[in-house]
Amino acid sequence: MLAGVSADTEGEINAPAAVPRLVLCAVDEPLATAWSGVAGGRPGVEVHRGSVLDIVAEAVVSPANSSGWMRGGIDAVYARAFPLVEEHVRSAILALHGGELPVGEALVVPTGEVEPEWLISAPTMRLPGELLPADTVHPYLAARAVLRLWRDGRLDDGRRVRDVVRTIAMPGLGTGVGGVAPETCARQVAAAWDEVFSPLPRK
Numbered sequence: 001m002l003a004g005v006s007a008d009t010e011g012e013i014n015a016p017a018a019v020p021r022l023v024l025c026a027v028d029e030p031l032a033t034a035w036s037g038v039a040g041g042r043p044g045v046e047v048h049r050g051s052v053l054d055i056v057a058e059a060v061v062s063p064a065n066s067s068g069w070m071r072g073g074i075d076a077v078y079a080r081a082f083p084l085v086e087e088h089v090r091s092a093i094l095a096l097h098g099g100e101l102p103v104g105e106a107l108v109v110p111t112g113e114v115e116p117e118w119l120i121s122a123p124t125m126r127l128p129g130e131l132l133p134a135d136t137v138h139p140y141l142a143a144r145a146v147l148r149l150w151r152d153g154r155l156d157d158g159r160r161v162r163d164v165v166r167t168i169a170m171p172g173l174g175t176g177v178g179g180v181a182p183e184t185c186a187r188q189v190a191a192a193w194d195e196v197f198s199p200l201p202r203k
Contacts, residue, residue, distance in 0.1 A: 021167040025052040031172050034186035055169040059118035061146055063173045066100045066126045068093045073176035084112035089121045103138050106145035122146045124174040132178040139173040140188035147196040
């Protein structure tokens, strides 16, 4: 079961979600501080200081590469936790995108586990181990793809992703292997959230 879409506060962190929740996760203080700086004032956005796997969530985000290899950073953590997930990601990329999922697009695949049941792959780099330039917009493009998929995507059985996934746990996008500064990542993820989920101004 898979789906794809193109992309042109700490506390009761594991409480049941009444509205969709995006939990921004950080195992290091610089990223946690950067996340905290953008989470305030954005209903539905929370920060967790700790592993993305701490969160009770229906889906986690993988900021892997366009080929779907999951050998480094948080993706290696996912591959160890969910032994089938790399095969699922690479098979979906081959079936839906001819073997390369461009930066700015995302797809969702089953993890093979009960929780989290889903993994959303949204590349922040084309090639494994790629160092991103200081002026990259890849975190924004990846975050926007995740959020659009969450809002508009459907699974292959017709269910809407937003009806199945109520909470998404997101690590830093490009902040590990990619070398993106935590503040840059946080600003770009916040911009993507505002674009996808902020109400349109009234005319």
